[in-house]
Amino acid sequence: MRTWKASTAAAPWNGLEALPVLIGEIGGTGFGTTLLQALAPALPAASWSLYRVGASVAPALLASASHGVPDCTRQCWHAYLSGPYERDSSLRGQGGSTDAGSQLLHHARADDMPAEHQRLVYEPHGMAERLSIVEWGRQGDELLALNLYRHTHQPRLSDRHIRSFETLAPALLALARKHAALAAPRPAPAGDEVLAQRLLARAPGLTERELAVCLRLLRGMTHDGVAADLDLRPPTVKTYRNRAFQRLGIHFRNELFALVAADAGADTY
Known part of the structure; x- marks a missing residue:
């Protein structure tokens, strides 16, 4: 498992031409699969998710999708809430800043995760690796995470793939957050x-x-x-x-x- 600070000074990404198409899908039903299709030339990922978790907020899956495989993202989310969520520290890193607005990047393989996390989330759904960008919210007690998942049928992530993600991750997070805000209204919170x-x-x-x-x-x-x-x-x-x-x-x-x-x-x- 690796954690490092997000940078805005990375080299140009070779798939940048796909951004206009992705921007055009913001708020629509096709955004999720379009995001994965846009990333395909740069790195293998068959699923993605955007969620918010933290000590002072209700855990919320804000957006997710799969491409080329059955969409298992919601099943994964419910499996995550069933146990691993309460003990998960995999996105918190070691000694990284938790100041509001600070961003960290993460790369983890399935076998980096605790046994319960592997058994309930990764193994049943064929997920092998995760790339994430995390942004910390107020007082460092909540985080917004965009995650890309490589599935077992896809080639392992290389250094080139990770560099590509590093370059585009802040823009992807901004686009996904905007999409979640504009997407169809979800049911109102329970009274x-x-x-x-x-x-x-x-x-x-x-x-x-x-x-x-x-x-x-x-x-x-x-x-x-x-x-x-x-x-x-x-x-x-x-x-x-x-x-x-x-x-x-x-x-x-x-x-x-x-x-x-x-x-x-x-x-x-």
Whole structure:
């Protein structure tokens, strides 16, 4: 596994002529496969994904597609949420900057991943390598990742392939982010009543206060914000949170997001 800083000073990419076609597909249903077709002269990738994860946000698959193979990207995402997500540090690198807006590049092979990640995500879907560009969000607690996946039927990524990705990665991330913003609207996030039902289905013993704290955490509120909203002291909020998390069998806020997302059976809650 390798991690390095994204650069805007790389050499010209030999597939740059495909960019106008890709730009023309932004927001449309053909963007995902067009992206992979545009990249084909420069590097082998049969699937890609754009997702946002982090301690303070709900995990969300924003865009994805496959080309030349059955599209398994959503199955991969749900498999990722089922376990590997909670323990995945593969995109965080070693000592790289997590300042807002900073970008890192990653290259990993399937056998670089923990056994669970390989077993649930890579092996069942024939994925062998991943190239990623990651951009850090506010306070370094969330990241936006664009990932390209080489499948087992494709040639291994060479240094030339990786250099090609390095050159275009920042532009690809910008295009994919714009596409996700313009694409057809996704279902609105579930309201408090639906989220409360999901949490109570998991832990019927949740008290009214414990449930109220969890719902506000799911809205992205800080502990101080929850305390002000419920007219409680911050230490009391943390006590309710800890009790609720114990009943739910979780330890961290990102697990709470993953819990309701998995129960929804959708890409976002």
